[in-house]
Each structure stands twice: as C-alpha cells, then as structure tokens.
Amino acid sequence: MAAGQDWLKLNDRDSVLVALNDLPAGTRIEDGLVLGEAIPRGHKLARHAIAQGEPVLKFGIPIGVATRPIAAGAHVHTQNLAFQPMKVNWRLGGAALPQPARRSASFEGFRRADGRVGTRNYLGVLTTVNCSATVARLIADRFRREVDLAAYPTIDGIASLTHQQGCGARGDGPNITLLRRTLAGYANHPNFAGVLVVALGCEDNQVHDFMAKAGLHPSERLKPLVIQEEGGTEATVRAAIDALKTMIEPAAAATRTPVGAEHLTVGLQCGGSDGFSGLTANPALGRAVDLLAAAGGTGILSETPEIYGAESLLLARVTEPAVGETLIELIRWWEEHARKDDGSLDNNPSPGNKAGGITTILEKSLGAVAKSGSSPLTAVYRYAEPITAKGAVYMDSPGYDPVSATGQVAAGANLVCFTTGRGSCFGCKPAPSLKLATNTPMYQRMKGDMDINCGEIADGTATLDEMGERIFDLMLRTASGEKTSSERLGYGDEEFVPWNYGATY
Amino acid sequence: MAAGQDWLKLNDRDSVLVALNDLPAGTRIEDGLVLGEAIPRGHKLARHAIAQGEPVLKFGIPIGVATRPIAAGAHVHTQNLAFQPMKVNWRLGGAALPQPARRSASFEGFRRADGRVGTRNYLGVLTTVNCSATVARLIADRFRREVDLAAYPTIDGIASLTHQQGCGARGDGPNITLLRRTLAGYANHPNFAGVLVVALGCEDNQVHDFMAKAGLHPSERLKPLVIQEEGGTEATVRAAIDALKTMIEPAAAATRTPVGAEHLTVGLQCGGSDGFSGLTANPALGRAVDLLAAAGGTGILSETPEIYGAESLLLARVTEPAVGETLIELIRWWEEHARKDDGSLDNNPSPGNKAGGITTILEKSLGAVAKSGSSPLTAVYRYAEPITAKGAVYMDSPGYDPVSATGQVAAGANLVCFTTGRGSCFGCKPAPSLKLATNTPMYQRMKGDMDINCGEIADGTATLDEMGERIFDLMLRTASGEKTSSERLGYGDEEFVPWNYGATY
Ligand SMILES: [Ca+2]
Ligand SMILES: [Ca+2]
Ligand SMILES: [Ca+2]
Ligand SMILES: [Ca+2]
Ligand SMILES: [Ca+2]
The missing domain is CATH 2.30.130.110 (Archaeosine Trna-guanine Transglycosylase; Chain: A, domain 4)
Structure with missing residues (x-):
C-alpha cells in the first residue's frame, strides 16, 4: 500500500x-x-x-x-x-494450505525445570475462594513493604490474583470445574517462580482436593495455606510472608537465556473494537502470528460468540477432521448455552456495523478471525486447558476480554496481544499484555495505555506486512523483558476473571 | 440456663x-x-x-x-x-404473633440529606465493569498516598469496590440487571459521603444509561468518570483525585449525632456453619434482632437455598398474605433456577448433619432462620432492592456469603452480623461487619478475626437472652463508630460480589 x-x-x-x-x-x-x-x-x-x-x-x-x-x-x-453459507471441505482444510516458510526467531526467557519458558518471573498469591481474597491482598501488600524487591532485579514482583467464586456452587458444576482448571493453569504457569494458594478452609473448592486432582504437589515453589488451620488472618499473613521469603532466593537466581520462538505462546484478544479493528490491528496481528507460527510458536484465537455463524472460516483451515469436529461441538454447546440463558448468539452485522461498511456475517467474523493469521489451525481446546500444540490454535471462551484472556493465560499463554479501537485498558499478570491501537486518534489520546499504533496502516505510513513484522519484533522484545504500557501502569491484579456461568447457591 | x-x-x-x-x-x-x-x-x-x-x-x-x-x-x-409438612395458616401468620414490647434505643450516626443515616463515613470508588477495576484501585491507592486521611478523623477511608462483570452480557439479562441494582444501592448508600463511578466507555453496562435509569444524578457527591473520554489511565486517575479532593471537606464536615435505632438496618449472615451455629450464635443473634425490631430497626434474613423446604417457618410469621405470596414466588423461582443448572435445592439434613444431631429439614432450617428472631416478618424483597420496611424482613439471595451480604448492603444494610462456626473472615465496606463465633475453641484460635464469642452459651457462662442483649449492645456501639475486627484487619474491598448467574458472551 x-x-x-x-x-x-x-x-x-x-x-x-x-x-x-x-x-x-x-x-x-x-x-x-x-x-x-x-x-x-x-x-x-x-x-x-x-x-x-x-x-x-x-x-x-x-x-x-x-x-x-x-x-x-x-x-x-x-x-x-x-x-x-460456504460449503467447506474441511476434511481437507488446512492440510491443503501452503505451509509457511520456516523462519527462526528467539527471545530471552526463563527456562523452568519442566522445560517450559517464562517471559516474566513473578511470585504469585492465588485463592481458592473469595473468602480468602483479602488475606491474599494483605499478603502481597505486606510483602511489598517488608521486602525491597528492587534488590532482586530478576523478580518482576508479586501478584495477588483474587476472584469472586469458589463456594456456593455444585462441586461437579461448571463454576468449580472451570475455576479449578484456571487455578491449576496459573499455579503451574512458567511466569511464576513461586506460588501460594490461600484457602479459607470450609469452602466448596477445597484446596487439598483441588491440588491432588490437578496433579499439583506442595513444594518449595507451591504452597497451600489454610486460614482456618493457621488460626486467622494475622497468623496466615505471617506464615505466608515466611513462605514467600524462602521463595525469593530461588526466584532471584533465575536468569534469562536465549530460547527459540517455539516457547512463545501468545493469547490473541480484541476488545472495544471499532470499524478499523478488522482493517488494521487485527490483520496486522494476523501477519505477526503467521511469522510466529513459521518460527514454531503458538497463537491462540478465542472468543467463540464472535466467530459464531462463520465457523467455515476456521474449518477451512483445520489440519485434521478431529480438530474440526471439536470446533463444531463447541459451537453446538454455545447454542444450547445461549438457549438456556434465553439469549442468542446472533453475530450478524448490527445496523451500526452496516453503517460502518460491514455487509455479511462472514465479513464481520473475518475481522475478528484475522487476528489469527492464515496458518493451518492445528488444535482446538476447551477453556483453560493446557495448550501444547504449535502454530495457530483455538481455545473456547466468551468474548468478554478478561474472561477470555484469563483462560488463555491459564492455558499457557506467556504473552497476550490485545487489539482495541475504543481504547481498552487491560493487563493479565503474570503474562505481559501488548495493546495494539486500531486507529491513530485513539492512539494519540491514550498513548500511555497503548504499545503500538496499527492506525498507521489506515494512515498509509505502514503496510500490513510491515506492521506485522513490527508486532512480531515487539512480541519478542516483550517476551525478553521489555515492559508493556499496562505493566508500567500497574494493571494485572484485578483482571483475573475465571469464566463463571453456573448457578450460585 | x-x-x-x-x-x-x-x-x-x-x-x-x-x-x-x-x-x-x-x-x-x-x-x-x-x-x-x-x-x-x-x-x-x-x-x-x-x-x-x-x-x-x-x-x-x-x-x-x-x-x-x-x-x-x-x-x-x-x-x-x-x-x-406443616399446614400453616399463613394468612393469619405473624399478625397473630405477640407484638414485641416497644423499646427505645439509639446510636450516634451520620444523618444524610435524604434523612437516612450512615454508620460510617467513607469515600467510595465503584466501577461499571471489570475493565475499569485497575483504575479504581489506582485511584484509591494514589488518594491514600496524596491525602493524609489522619487529618480528617470523621472520614473512615476510601474504598474501591471492584468486580468481575459489566460486559459480555445481555443488556436485559440477569447479570446486568442485578449488577445495576447493586451498584445503585452502593452509590446511594448512606455510609458513603462521596462516590466516583469509573467506567471504561465501551462496556455493555453504560454508565450514563445506568445512572439515568437508576435515578442517580451526577452531583458533588456522585461523579461518573469514563476512561476512554478522559484519555486513558493516567488522565482518569488525575481527574479522579481532583474530584475526590473536592469531596473531602463536605465529607469531613459530617458529624455523628444521636439517632433512634429505627435507622439501623442489619444484614444477617451465617457462613462456615458448624453444629453449634443453630444452638448458640444464630439464636442469640435472633434475640438481638428481636430487640432491634422492638426498637424500630430492621433485620434482614436472606440465603434462600438454606431455608428451602422449610418455608413454613417464615410463612407462619408473615404479617399479610402478599408477603407470603412473594416468598412463595421466590421459592418457585429457585426451583426453576436449580433445574436449569442441572442442580438441586436439596436442603435435607446430610449424613454429617444427622451424625451431628440434626434430624429434620425443619430443624436444620430453623438453625439458619433463628438468626432472624421471632418477630413478625413484615416484607419480602428481591436481591439488592432498597429496603424500607421495619422489623424482621426477608431479602432473596444465594447462601454464598459475599454475594448475599453484598445484596444486603446494596439494599441499605448499614451493619452486617455474621455468625460462623468454622471461622469465616469477611468484611463489606462501606458497612461494618461483626463476626459472631459459635464456639469457644474457634473464638480462641481466631480471636483477631472475631468480635464476640457466642460459644459462651454452650460453655454455660451466658444464656441466649444475655448474649442477645450483648449482641444488641455491640450492634449499637458498632453503629456508633466502634471498629470491628474485620475493619481493623482491612477487610471489605475484595468482598463486593454482585450476584452473577446469566451467561457470559
Ligand atoms: Ca472481540
Ligand atoms: Ca473480546
Ligand atoms: Ca479485586
Ligand atoms: Ca448460611
Ligand atoms: Ca451463607
């Protein structure tokens, strides 16, 4: 251009x-x-x-x-x-797509004992239930006061990730199941050097049962603490500080080493979209994901309600029938889910979309799907399931940004790329989150919150391919430790939002 | 005894x-x-x-x-x-109950312009959506750093009450409806001297529409701020600090004056119950609620799943047929709600309950209902609806403590009394929350978190009536400004949990 x-x-x-x-x-x-x-x-x-x-x-x-x-x-x-409706022969699908030319790329990451790689090096405090949220917050606050983290430059900080669930729910119901899967993904996340899991004691989401079923074993880097066993708030905070102090030296000893881009797993998000999302930031991010996939890395597309009605776009890219079948199952599940909610998944262009120039549902969905580039779709996952496949993959989630990104980080994303037209503000500790502006006026107005201006594509000062290269380069620099805007501002403790859709009793 | x-x-x-x-x-x-x-x-x-x-x-x-x-x-x-099953002639019900002897009682409260009375004098930061939660937190953190609140002894502090909802939901669905009702109740709460409502800008829960429909008008004490209009995080935090600074002097000028106990509205909660909850703390709290009702105040019973199957206990106390009919409607709604969740409302005594000595569903529910004493039941409300009736009233909610208490505070509770056997830790700014221990061993173990030991009833060192008088006296002292354990520890920012049960899209 x-x-x-x-x-x-x-x-x-x-x-x-x-x-x-x-x-x-x-x-x-x-x-x-x-x-x-x-x-x-x-x-x-x-x-x-x-x-x-x-x-x-x-x-x-x-x-x-x-x-x-x-x-x-x-x-x-x-x-x-x-x-x-497109007749897609998805049994051929992505297998027939041109394979991207291999490319090598690397970043400086924290290689963990299990072989996975962190892009950050945090200490974390997780909770089983809302009833332990204040204790988690008090722990992080007191730790920041008592420990001079500036003395440990390789430690990125301490994150207390609280939430509003964990009790008043069926033990085998979706709330507890999704919460546990999400917590397990965070407890295991390579961006954490050490994690406390703070429980109250009488909640439905029992910490010992949760950890045992998730295959999580208490260790020097993973410690459960139960308020009712410790003897209340003060005793638990003291025990937590003691435990965290034993985690400092091992955490501080971690160093960044060069690793291949196959260790980069990027969650793709769009929120506060505008008419330019599908023209600038999303396709530019798609170009970067193609480069990432060519270098062996992983890009995670999600937000099922936003691709609804245009599944053919993804089915045309699947590498094998089972991948397509799982995607179709997800779609059917969402139809039933919306029906039970007396809602609908209508993703047709709204009058506002049409006034903005969007004509068909495929075109609208293309704008969202464009974030994932054009590489073959190698796997489909459920919400917060551990992701091990490489290339472009799909993980089910709602479109609501914090819920979707939380599932991606739980699944293993060690970086999030978030496109926004209206100017969403977002962070998701322990993963850094890059904010890609779709238009220059918003980028100028909210410069402190944005990381890169994809509005340049519409301004004519950069092509999609050039912007794709710049985003990919920024991904690697961010993975290597360069701070994002949302990290500088202090985002990421409030945005841990596990998907919650069952009844609360 | x-x-x-x-x-x-x-x-x-x-x-x-x-x-x-x-x-x-x-x-x-x-x-x-x-x-x-x-x-x-x-x-x-x-x-x-x-x-x-x-x-x-x-x-x-x-x-x-x-x-x-x-x-x-x-x-x-x-x-x-x-x-x-009891055959209750609830059309007579509470009208036939002995009316409690009137009694006069007072406390020192903050009388607001609309005639309602606060038991605390907070500044508050609310959010329309999770996407503005970090900004709300940054505002409160910066305000605490920039303003020496010790210089304003009548101001209790600043509370930033964030949550995980507000977008990805049907505009007319239960998530947005309940969230708005809850936010309106907090924005209007007499324990707040001034409130900011921080919005992102593109969320489903639009702040201007929310305020207009709730009859909330921007004023010196209530100010909406939209991040995308202000120009991002930093600009919004600065604008918020400026707005809060104009709220300090009016807030500081508020003083406590003697008011009658008819201005005390107490949310009744039990959480982490044990075999002694129904024998000590709950009935003792019920005695205190009878004293409160006799003095013209209000006690709010909630937690519908925990009274399920024993509605007759409440129907026998209603003052008029319409009150009983509304309660029965709630029960029918919960049956349908559980059915849709593939769950059940079974509230029969569990094998554990039976081993502990509980024989029938009525007996089990009596333990929970005992919190509300024996006064006539004067009104039934839906979740977070403004409560204006006096005496013992009912508000629908789940049994999950933070959700139930959040609804009660939204409805106007200016004090919460929370009984616990296992040792729940809880606070709910801007309302103080008293913690009533059901047994002495837990009270001793978690003294820093508890406010009063109802285990004395089982120990034989206090009767139910004596303990009821002590609780009522503590209610009045707390309403007059005496700090609770959970306030001293710093609880109450994390436990704002509006009821969320619709689908997230
Ligand atoms: Ca989207
Ligand atoms: Ca989204
Ligand atoms: Ca929070
Ligand atoms: Ca209860
Ligand atoms: Ca409860």
Missing part, C-alpha cells in the same frame, strides 16, 4: 478495496478505476467488474456472493452482496 | 433439650429426668414423655412429629422423629 492513500487493499486476491475516507463519485482510485458513486469511509468498492453469483473476496477470502452484476468502482454493500 | 450445664434448653416450650457433651445412660439431667440411653454431643433428648403423633418442639417450634411413643430421657432422632 502506498503512503497516504485513501483506500486499503487487504489482500492481492481481493475483489474489493476499503475506503479510508469518504470518497466522492468520480474519485480516481488507480489506473482505469474511477468511482461510479460515493463510497463512505470504511465501506467497500469493487476493484473490477464482478458477475452475479461470483464470490466477493476480502482478506483473500469469500465474504459472500454478488446478488447482481457489480461494475468496477461501484459501492459493494447489502444492495449487491449477500452471505451464502 | 445454669452455668456449666451439660445440656441446653433453647425455649421454655421445647419438648427436647440438646446435649452439650456426650452423656452416658443414667446421667441425671434434672429432678425426675434421667437419661434412659446415651446421648451424643449436639443430639436431642426428650424432656418429658411424647405421645406418638405429637409435635416435637425445639426453639419453641415444631420440628416434626413423634413416629412412636418417646419416653422422658430418651434419644430423639431419626428412629422416633420425622418431618411432616
């Missing part, structure tokens, strides 16, 4: 361009292409004549078919473009 | 006594009453002969009927006592 252009070409194969400004009829786009009518900002125009029944391509992928003949330079929208 | 006795008589009308220790056969209880068999600790013995079919009374209320003749001094349990 040339700098300063009024339009954006997302893929060489596309049959449409996207207007970056309101363009009057008669505007000359390029040699031989002149607008036959006015095109509003964010809307699509035909690059060439499109026959009735022909697929219309955006991001190199069909977003629907022409419902009548479309002239070159015409406005492409609801009057001449409609969704048509 | 005489000091040092081995047994407890809960009500003069009772046909049973409760053993406080394991008592061997032949033990002499009182003149003419000798045990015909061994009675385990916590179990019931017959005070006198009971005929087959005769009701068995405990707490002065029938807990079931004798299934065969029971001799004086015999063990009363599952072999000779069974639940029989």
Whole structure:
C-alpha cells in the first residue's frame, strides 16, 4: 500500500478495496478505476467488474456472493452482496494450505525445570475462594513493604490474583470445574517462580482436593495455606510472608537465556473494537502470528460468540477432521448455552456495523478471525486447558476480554496481544499484555495505555506486512523483558476473571 | 440456663433439650429426668414423655412429629422423629404473633440529606465493569498516598469496590440487571459521603444509561468518570483525585449525632456453619434482632437455598398474605433456577448433619432462620432492592456469603452480623461487619478475626437472652463508630460480589 492513500487493499486476491475516507463519485482510485458513486469511509468498492453469483473476496477470502452484476468502482454493500453459507471441505482444510516458510526467531526467557519458558518471573498469591481474597491482598501488600524487591532485579514482583467464586456452587458444576482448571493453569504457569494458594478452609473448592486432582504437589515453589488451620488472618499473613521469603532466593537466581520462538505462546484478544479493528490491528496481528507460527510458536484465537455463524472460516483451515469436529461441538454447546440463558448468539452485522461498511456475517467474523493469521489451525481446546500444540490454535471462551484472556493465560499463554479501537485498558499478570491501537486518534489520546499504533496502516505510513513484522519484533522484545504500557501502569491484579456461568447457591 | 450445664434448653416450650457433651445412660439431667440411653454431643433428648403423633418442639417450634411413643430421657432422632409438612395458616401468620414490647434505643450516626443515616463515613470508588477495576484501585491507592486521611478523623477511608462483570452480557439479562441494582444501592448508600463511578466507555453496562435509569444524578457527591473520554489511565486517575479532593471537606464536615435505632438496618449472615451455629450464635443473634425490631430497626434474613423446604417457618410469621405470596414466588423461582443448572435445592439434613444431631429439614432450617428472631416478618424483597420496611424482613439471595451480604448492603444494610462456626473472615465496606463465633475453641484460635464469642452459651457462662442483649449492645456501639475486627484487619474491598448467574458472551 502506498503512503497516504485513501483506500486499503487487504489482500492481492481481493475483489474489493476499503475506503479510508469518504470518497466522492468520480474519485480516481488507480489506473482505469474511477468511482461510479460515493463510497463512505470504511465501506467497500469493487476493484473490477464482478458477475452475479461470483464470490466477493476480502482478506483473500469469500465474504459472500454478488446478488447482481457489480461494475468496477461501484459501492459493494447489502444492495449487491449477500452471505451464502460456504460449503467447506474441511476434511481437507488446512492440510491443503501452503505451509509457511520456516523462519527462526528467539527471545530471552526463563527456562523452568519442566522445560517450559517464562517471559516474566513473578511470585504469585492465588485463592481458592473469595473468602480468602483479602488475606491474599494483605499478603502481597505486606510483602511489598517488608521486602525491597528492587534488590532482586530478576523478580518482576508479586501478584495477588483474587476472584469472586469458589463456594456456593455444585462441586461437579461448571463454576468449580472451570475455576479449578484456571487455578491449576496459573499455579503451574512458567511466569511464576513461586506460588501460594490461600484457602479459607470450609469452602466448596477445597484446596487439598483441588491440588491432588490437578496433579499439583506442595513444594518449595507451591504452597497451600489454610486460614482456618493457621488460626486467622494475622497468623496466615505471617506464615505466608515466611513462605514467600524462602521463595525469593530461588526466584532471584533465575536468569534469562536465549530460547527459540517455539516457547512463545501468545493469547490473541480484541476488545472495544471499532470499524478499523478488522482493517488494521487485527490483520496486522494476523501477519505477526503467521511469522510466529513459521518460527514454531503458538497463537491462540478465542472468543467463540464472535466467530459464531462463520465457523467455515476456521474449518477451512483445520489440519485434521478431529480438530474440526471439536470446533463444531463447541459451537453446538454455545447454542444450547445461549438457549438456556434465553439469549442468542446472533453475530450478524448490527445496523451500526452496516453503517460502518460491514455487509455479511462472514465479513464481520473475518475481522475478528484475522487476528489469527492464515496458518493451518492445528488444535482446538476447551477453556483453560493446557495448550501444547504449535502454530495457530483455538481455545473456547466468551468474548468478554478478561474472561477470555484469563483462560488463555491459564492455558499457557506467556504473552497476550490485545487489539482495541475504543481504547481498552487491560493487563493479565503474570503474562505481559501488548495493546495494539486500531486507529491513530485513539492512539494519540491514550498513548500511555497503548504499545503500538496499527492506525498507521489506515494512515498509509505502514503496510500490513510491515506492521506485522513490527508486532512480531515487539512480541519478542516483550517476551525478553521489555515492559508493556499496562505493566508500567500497574494493571494485572484485578483482571483475573475465571469464566463463571453456573448457578450460585 | 445454669452455668456449666451439660445440656441446653433453647425455649421454655421445647419438648427436647440438646446435649452439650456426650452423656452416658443414667446421667441425671434434672429432678425426675434421667437419661434412659446415651446421648451424643449436639443430639436431642426428650424432656418429658411424647405421645406418638405429637409435635416435637425445639426453639419453641415444631420440628416434626413423634413416629412412636418417646419416653422422658430418651434419644430423639431419626428412629422416633420425622418431618411432616406443616399446614400453616399463613394468612393469619405473624399478625397473630405477640407484638414485641416497644423499646427505645439509639446510636450516634451520620444523618444524610435524604434523612437516612450512615454508620460510617467513607469515600467510595465503584466501577461499571471489570475493565475499569485497575483504575479504581489506582485511584484509591494514589488518594491514600496524596491525602493524609489522619487529618480528617470523621472520614473512615476510601474504598474501591471492584468486580468481575459489566460486559459480555445481555443488556436485559440477569447479570446486568442485578449488577445495576447493586451498584445503585452502593452509590446511594448512606455510609458513603462521596462516590466516583469509573467506567471504561465501551462496556455493555453504560454508565450514563445506568445512572439515568437508576435515578442517580451526577452531583458533588456522585461523579461518573469514563476512561476512554478522559484519555486513558493516567488522565482518569488525575481527574479522579481532583474530584475526590473536592469531596473531602463536605465529607469531613459530617458529624455523628444521636439517632433512634429505627435507622439501623442489619444484614444477617451465617457462613462456615458448624453444629453449634443453630444452638448458640444464630439464636442469640435472633434475640438481638428481636430487640432491634422492638426498637424500630430492621433485620434482614436472606440465603434462600438454606431455608428451602422449610418455608413454613417464615410463612407462619408473615404479617399479610402478599408477603407470603412473594416468598412463595421466590421459592418457585429457585426451583426453576436449580433445574436449569442441572442442580438441586436439596436442603435435607446430610449424613454429617444427622451424625451431628440434626434430624429434620425443619430443624436444620430453623438453625439458619433463628438468626432472624421471632418477630413478625413484615416484607419480602428481591436481591439488592432498597429496603424500607421495619422489623424482621426477608431479602432473596444465594447462601454464598459475599454475594448475599453484598445484596444486603446494596439494599441499605448499614451493619452486617455474621455468625460462623468454622471461622469465616469477611468484611463489606462501606458497612461494618461483626463476626459472631459459635464456639469457644474457634473464638480462641481466631480471636483477631472475631468480635464476640457466642460459644459462651454452650460453655454455660451466658444464656441466649444475655448474649442477645450483648449482641444488641455491640450492634449499637458498632453503629456508633466502634471498629470491628474485620475493619481493623482491612477487610471489605475484595468482598463486593454482585450476584452473577446469566451467561457470559
Ligand atoms: Ca472481540
Ligand atoms: Ca473480546
Ligand atoms: Ca479485586
Ligand atoms: Ca448460611
Ligand atoms: Ca451463607
């Protein structure tokens, strides 16, 4: 894309361009292409004549078919473009995709005893139940006062990650099951050098039972503490400080060493999206994920309600039938879940989306799915399940950012990349979270919260490929220890939000 | 009850006594009453002969009927006592109860412009969504650093009450509806001298819409702040500190003045219950609630799943049919709610309950209901609805403590009384929370967390009536400013947990 252009070409194969400004009829786009009518900002125009029944391509992928003949330079929208369910032969799917050229890349990480790699080196305080949340907070507060962490430059700090659940729930119900899976993922996370798990004692989510079933064994780096056994708040805080002090030296002894990018697992998020999310930050992040996948790393796409109705986009990329079947099972589960809630999963473009230039559900979902790039989809996971596959993978979650990111970090993400148009503020200790702005005005207004300005793509000062390289480079630098905006501001203790959807009794 | 006795008589009308220790056969209880068999600790013995079919009374209320003749001094349990659904003529109900003798009592409270009375004088930071939680926390942290609150002795502090909801939910669904009702109750709470409501900007729970619909108008004491409008984290924290600074002088000018006990609204909670909860702390708290009701104040009973199956206990006390009908509607709603969750509301005594001496569902529920005393039940409310009725009232909630207490404080509770056997730790800013221990060993072990030892009733060093007077006196002193254990320890910021049961999208 040339700098300063009024339009954006997302893929060489596309049959449409996207207007970056309101363009009057008669505007000359390029040699031989002149607008036959006015095109509003964010809307699509035909690059060439499109026959009735022909697929219309955006991001190199069909977003629907022409419902009548479309002239070159015409406005492409609801009057001449409609969704048509794609017949995807997903049993071939991603196996047929061009394999990305291998590429090598590395970062400086903390290699743990189990072979996994941390991008940060935190001490952590987890809780089994809300009833131990204040004790967890008091522990972290007192630890910060009593221990001069500045003397231990390799330790990133102490995080107390509290939540609102853990009791008043069926032991075999979704609340406790998802909470336990999430807590296990955090307790095991390679970004933690040492973890306390603080329990009250009488809660449904019993700490010893939780740890035993999750295969977590008390050790020098993982210690459960039960308030009712210790003798109350003060006694527990004292015992916790003592335990944490024994964790300091081993934590401080950890050092960063060069490791391959196959040890980088990146959770992909979008929140507070705007009309430019699908044009700038999301596809640029997708380019970076393609580079990450080519270097052996992992990118995790999630937020099932936001891809609903456009599963074909992902099914077309799966590497084997079982992966596609699991994805379809998730979709069916969500339909039933919404039905029980008297809600719906309608992900069709809203009147606001349409006014902004989005015509079909596939096009809308493409904007979200674009974050995951175009590599084959190698695996599908349930919420907070440990992720071991490489390349682009899928993990089920709601679209609500803190819940989705918490599941990804529990699954092993050691970095999160979060695109935002409206300006979401977010952190998720112990993983760093990069904030990718979709537009320059918001980036300028909220510079202190943002890490990179993908609005440059719409401004014409960077191409998608260039921005993809910059994001990938920033991923590696961040994984190597460079601080993100949200880390500098102090985000990440409040945003631990395990998915909660069962009844509370 | 005489000091040092081995047994407890809960009500003069009772046909049973409760053993406080394991008592061997032949033990002499009182003149003419000798045990015909061994009675385990916590179990019931017959005070006198009971005929087959005769009701068995405990707490002065029938807990079931004798299934065969029971001799004086015999063990009363599952072999000779069974639940029989009570036929309650609740259309008469509480109207027929003896009205408590009026009594006057007062405390020193903060009288607000709307006539309501605070027991504390806090500044507060609320959030519309989890995405503004870190900013709320940063605001409170910076305010504490920048402002020397010790210079303002009438201000109790600043509370930042964050939560995990507010987006990814149906706008008309239960999550947003209950969250808004809860937030409105806190924003309006007489224990707050001034409140900020921090929003992100793009969340489902839009702050301006929330405030307008709740009848909340921005003012010097109530100010919304939107991160995306202010320009990010740092700008919002600065604007918040400026706004809070203008709230200091008006807050500091508030002074305590004597007010009648009709301005005291007490949320009743039990958590981490044990076999003594229903024998000591709960009935003693009930005595105190009777004194409070007689003085014109309000006691709020909640925790619907814990009274399930024994609604008759409450229906027998309602003052008019509409109150009983609303309670029955709540019960039906919970049955449907549990059904959708694939769960159940079974509140029958568990094998553990039975081993501890509890025979019937009525007896088990009586232990929980005893917290509310014996005054007529004047009103039934839904979760977090503003409570204006006086006397004993009911508010629907789950049994999970932080959710239930959050609803009560939102409804207007300016004090919480929390009984606990295992040793729950809890606080709920801006309301103080008294912790009532059910047994002496736990009280001794967790003295720093507890406020009063109702274990004395089982020890024989205080009667239920004496303990009720002591609790009522402590309620008034606490309402007048005496600090509770949980306030000294720093509880109350983490335990703001609005009820959340809808789907997250
Ligand atoms: Ca999204
Ligand atoms: Ca999202
Ligand atoms: Ca919190
Ligand atoms: Ca209870
Ligand atoms: Ca409870």
